[in-house]
Amino acid sequence: MRTSRPLFPVISAGLLSIALSTSLAACSSPATSQDTSTPGSTVATTASAAPQLTLTDGWVKATDEDMTSMFGVLTNGTGADIVLESATSESAGMVELHETTTDPSGSSTMRQVEGGFTVPAGGHLALEPGGDHIMLMELREPIEPGGEVAVELVTSTGETIPVTVVAKDYSGAQEDYDMHESEH
Amino acid sequence: MPTVNRRDLLGASVIGLGAGLAGMGAGALIERETSAPPAAGPDTAGLNGSRLEPFHGRHQAGVETSPQTHGLFLSLSLRPETDRSGVTRLLRLLTEDAARLTQGRAPLADPEPELAEDPARLTITFGFGRDLVARAGRRHVPDWLAPLPQFGIDRLRPELCRGDLLLQVCSDDPTTVAHAARMLLKDAEAFTRPAWQKAGFRRAYGSDPAGTTARNLFGQVDGTSNPAAGSADFARLVWGETGSGQQFGPRGAPPTDLATDYPDWLVGGTSLVLRDIAMNLDTWDEVDRPGREFSVGRSLSTGAPLTGEHEFDIPDLSATTEAGLKVISPVSHVARSRNVDEPAEQIHRRVYNYHSIPITGEVSEGGMMFASYQASIHRQFLPIQRRLDEADLLNAWTSPIGSTVWAIPPGCDAGDYIGSRLLEA
Numbered sequence: 214m215r216t217s218r219p220l221f222p223v224i225s226a227g228l229l230s231i232a233l234s235t236s237l238a239a240c241s242s243p244a245t246s247q248d249t250s251t252p253g254s255t256v257a258t259t260a261s262a263a264p265q266l267t268l269t270d271g272w273v274k275a276t277d278e279d280m281t282s283m284f285g286v287l288t289n290g291t292g293a294d295i296v297l298e299s300a301t302s303e304s305a306g307m308v309e310l311h312e313t314t315t316d317p318s319g320s321s322t323m324r325q326v327e328g329g330f331t332v333p334a335g336g337h338l339a340l341e342p343g344g345d346h347i348m349l350m351e352l353r354e355p356i357e358p359g360g361e362v363a364v365e366l367v368t369s370t371g372e373t374i375p376v377t378v379v380a381k382d383y384s385g386a387q388e389d390y391d392m393h394e395s396e397h
Numbered sequence: 398m399p400t401v402n403r404r405d406l407l408g409a410s411v412i413g414l415g416a417g418l419a420g421m422g423a424g425a426l427i428e429r430e431t432s433a434p435p436a437a438g439p440d441t442a443g444l445n446g447s448r449l450e451p452f453h454g455r456h457q458a459g460v461e462t463s464p465q466t467h468g469l470f471l472s473l474s475l476r477p478e479t480d481r482s483g484v485t486r487l488l489r490l491l492t493e494d495a496a497r498l499t500q501g502r503a504p505l506a507d508p509e510p511e512l513a514e515d516p517a518r519l520t521i522t523f524g525f526g527r528d529l530v531a532r533a534g535r536r537h538v539p540d541w542l543a544p545l546p547q548f549g550i551d552r553l554r555p556e557l558c559r560g561d562l563l564l565q566v567c568s569d570d571p572t573t574v575a576h577a578a579r580m581l582l583k584d585a586e587a588f589t590r591p592a593w594q595k596a597g598f599r600r601a602y603g604s605d606p607a608g609t610t611a612r613n614l615f616g617q618v619d620g621t622s623n624p625a626a627g628s629a630d631f632a633r634l635v636w637g638e639t640g641s642g643q644q645f646g647p648r649g650a651p652p653t654d655l656a657t658d659y660p661d662w663l664v665g666g667t668s669l670v671l672r673d674i675a676m677n678l679d680t681w682d683e684v685d686r687p688g689r690e691f692s693v694g695r696s697l698s699t700g701a702p703l704t705g706e707h708e709f710d711i712p713d714l715s716a717t718t719e720a721g722l723k724v725i726s727p728v729s730h731v732a733r734s735r736n737v738d739e740p741a742e743q744i745h746r747r748v749y750n751y752h753s754i755p756i757t758g759e760v761s762e763g764g765m766m767f768a769s770y771q772a773s774i775h776r777q778f779l780p781i782q783r784r785l786d787e788a789d790l791l792n793a794w795t796s797p798i799g800s801t802v803w804a805i806p807p808g809c810d811a812g813d814y815i816g817s818r819l820l821e822a
Contacts, residue, residue, distance in 0.1 A: 272505040275587070284506075342508075358587040359486025381490070381506040382587055 266295050266332060266368060271378035273362050274386050277355035282311075282386050283347040283364065283378055284340045289332040296369035297338075298329035304362050306351025313344055323348075329369060342386035356380045443603045445569055446515030452499040454808045455665050456636060457815065459522030460747070460770050461626045463607060465567040467574045468749035469596045470671065470766055471582065472560030472801065473589035475529060484532050485820045487588040488523070491564070491581055492814035495521035498577045507580060517570035517602070519577060523815045524563030524669050524803030533819050537660055541774045542804050545670065548786040550797060557673050557799025560592035565768070569602040593799070595673060597749025597766045610700060610708060613750055614763040615681055615794070617693055618700025620746050621708055622646075622735075635667050635745050637772035647711045649740040655772035662819035665807025670778050672767040673799030679760055681794045692790035694731030702731060730791045733784050742780050745770040764798075774802065 271285030289295045300308045312326040321343070330345055332338045340346045347364070356362060358380055366374040450458045479487065494504040499519045503510030527542045544558065564581055568574045574596075582591070599611045613619040624630035630651060632640025637656020645651070659666070681689075686697060694712060695702055702712035704724050712731050716724040725732050736742040747768040754761050771777035785792070806816050 270505055274506075357486065358584065359483075359490045379490070379493070379505065382583060383506045385508060 265289070265291055265372060266297065266366065266374055268366065268374070268376045268378075271376055273349065273356060273378050273380050274383045275356050275358040275360070275380040276352070279352045280305075280348065280350040281352065281356055282342070283349060283362070284342065284386075285376075285378060287330065287332045287338040287340065289334060289336055289338075292334050294334050295332045296329045297332060297366055298369040299367045300347055300364055301367065302349055302362060302364040304353055304356070304364075305349035306353070307349075308364070309348045309350065311346055311348045313346075342383070346386070358382045445602050446517050447501065448518045448569070449500055449516055450518050450520050452496045452521075452808075453811050457522050457666070457805060457808045458499070459520035459565050459567055460635065460667060460745070460805065461631060462518070462520050462567070463626065464599055464611070464747055464749075465518050465520070466569045466601045467567065467571045467596070467598055468747075468766065468768075469564075469566040469574050469578055469594065470749075470768075471564040471566065471578060471594045472592040473562045473564070473585055474559060474592045475532065475561045475589055479532070479588045481532050481534075481820065483588050484529060484816075485814075487562075487585060488816045488820065489814045490584040491521075491523070492809065494577075494580055494584055495523075495815075496811070498580065504580050504584075509576060512572060512576035513580075515570055515573060517568045517573050519566070519568040519570075519573050521577060521581070522563075522565040522567075522805065524565065524671075524805050525816065525819070526561040526563070526801070526803060529561040530804065530819060533822065537662060537819055537822060539658070539660060539663065539804065541668065542802060545774075545779070545782070545800055545802060548782065548797070550786050550792050550795075551800070552675070552796040552798055553800055554798050557593050558801055560801055562589060563669070563671070563801070563803050595751060595766055595799075597751045599749060611748065613748065613765055614676055614678060614752060615689070616697055617689075618695065618697075618708060619748060621695075621700055622743070623745050624743060630743070631745065633772070634741075634743050634777065635770050635772060636665065637667070645740075646743075648737065648743060651740045651743065655741065655776060658773075662816075662822055663804055663806060667770050667772055667805045668774050668778075669803040669805050670767075670769045670771075670774060671799075671801045671803065672769070672797050673764065674767050675762070675764040675796045675798045677794045677796070678763045684794075691726055692729060692793075694725040694729030726790065728788045728790050730785070730789050733787075733789045734781055736780065736784075739780070741773075741776050743771075744777055744781065770805070 267288045267290065268285045269288065271283065273283040274281045287297065297310065299310065302308055310326045310330055311323050313321050313323050315321045326345070330338055330340075338345065349362070349364075360380045361377050362380060363375065363377050366376060368374070450462050452458060475484070497504045498513055499516055499521060501514055501516045503513040507513060525542075527538055530538045530542060547553075562585075564578075564585075566574050566577050566581070568577070578594075600609070610618050610620050624634050624646065628646075629640035629642045629644060630646050632638045633651040633653055633655060637654075637659065639653045643650075656664070656667075684692070690697055690703065699706075700708040701710055702725060704713035704716045705711070712725055712735065714723070714725055714727075714732050714735070714737070718724055723732075727733075747770060749766045749768070750763065751766065752761060752763045769778055806819065809815050809817060
């Protein structure tokens with residue numbers, strides 16, 4: 214997970230009001246983040262009042278090829294584990310949940326995850342380059358930098374969570390899909 | 398503008414260290430700092446990495462903000478295929494990056510998020526050139542958003558006079574500037590190409606008390622007559638707003654109508670004339686102190702006018718010597734740049750020095766990025782510039798080599814982006 218250390222390790226009373234007034238305090242914990250300034254990070258809520266599973270800091274790698282990866286921080290606002298089982302998108306013919314594993318020789322392999330991503334009760338799961346991520350395949354059109362992609366996250370209990378993520382140019386997160394395809 | 402009080406911050410950093418060193422009280426550390434350097438442990442005096450300047454607000458930061466140590470000016474040219482929709486996506490991306498970076502948060506997709514952790518008062522200020530505004534519709538372009546008239550002193554290099562989007566990146570930490578610039582440029586790459594860039598500096602944080610008027614590489618105290626941040630003068634002269642309070646500088650109350658010609662998308666913004674001024678340090682070396690002070694009309698040691706004692710004393714342009722000569726030469730920089738009868742003719746200068754060591758040739762090359770903010774280029778900047786072009790002793794050692802004009806759009810609120818009122822007009 215992207216580290217976000219508190220900006221003021223020790224906040225004196227005088228600084229606290231300044232920190233709060235500039236939303237500083239919010240950035241140390243995605244769980245309390247307001248994130249109204251983040252067009253790419255739609256905080257989705259289900260019909261009930263409390264958010265069940267949310268995605269913040271969501272983004273997708275811009276591409277003119279037919280597949281790409283999506284990242285962000287999943288947060289479970291409930292007291293029980295939530296399993297993200299699948300995802301769908303109007304922009305992609307196929308969406309898979311992938312994990313990255315490293316074999317003893319040091320080479321990493323991407324593969325579809327068995328049983329989905331488990332987001333622990335009250336905790337986070339980071340989707341990031343070189344780690345767990347969501348693969349969008351059979352893209353219907355290029356994903357332009359600064360554009361937005363809508364995705365629906367589906368939990369094991371059938372809840373759907375619509376999110377919108379922003380597309381960014383990114384030269385990492387290289388996917389040699391053909392190589393991994395042969396390993397499936 | 399909320400800024401962290403320096404004394405509080407120092408206290409916080411000392412307390413932070415104290416908390417990490419079991420058994421050592423904060424009082425003991427403060428005592429040490431004033432007596433002798435600590436024998437062991439990190440030096441936390443003057444820690445300023447966590448200081449923040451607000452990003453969101455009515456005005457963009459980086460204009461009225463007390464100048465940071467390092468300034469980088471990135472001028473970008475839009476790619477031909479970047480249309481209105483592309484400009485919108487570009488500005489959304491860059492605004493998001495800037496909102497995060499300035500608050501010490503890594504932008505999305507930052508491979509080096511740790512480099513975002515010490516903003517050190519980072520500000521990122523957007524300037525729009527004529528062509529960027531035109532891509533939202535030619536009717537939105539103010540008539541002044543165009544190259545300045547050519548001046549006799551100009552030695553302009555065309556490659557330094559281009560660009561459609563300016564990013565002014567300022568921080569007290571040069572690593573922060575480099576990282577911020579790289580993140581911005583990566584997101585801009587699909588929409589723009591670099592036109593030119595120039596990095597500059599001022600006295601480092603901690604060298605002088607905050608607010609000390611800076612010196613340029615000629616050794617001159619430079620910027621004494623700037624309107625004070627937060628003053629009614631500043632509101633009128635830079636933002637074109639009435640401002641609060643009736644306290645005005647010695648030049649009298651500036652008019653309140655300097656920005657009445659602004660299109661709606663620019664209200665709350667200002668204009669920037671950015672001049673890259675080469676300073677010939679080698680020929681300046683040939684001038685002795687009396688000649689140097691005569692050319693400016695100010696004391697080198699204090700910055701005081703030659704008719705005064707202190708930096709902020711008002712120059713008396715009519716004072717004469719016993720021999721009947723003017724104490725401040727009528728062709729000195731001070732005499733030529735001031736129009737004491739016209740309070741509108743004031744600008745806000747936010748200058749960064751640059752210096753490089755050539756492989757051969759001169760001892761060194763120096764200059765300044767002369768960033769002049771004013772509500773009206775026609776009524777404020779140009780009258781001053783015309784007078785300096787006609788006569789100014791300093792012209793013997795300075796040559797403008799780059800010149801660009803920018804509209805500085807207003808700031809934005811959280812969730813919005815810089816330029817939204819233009820792109821969605």
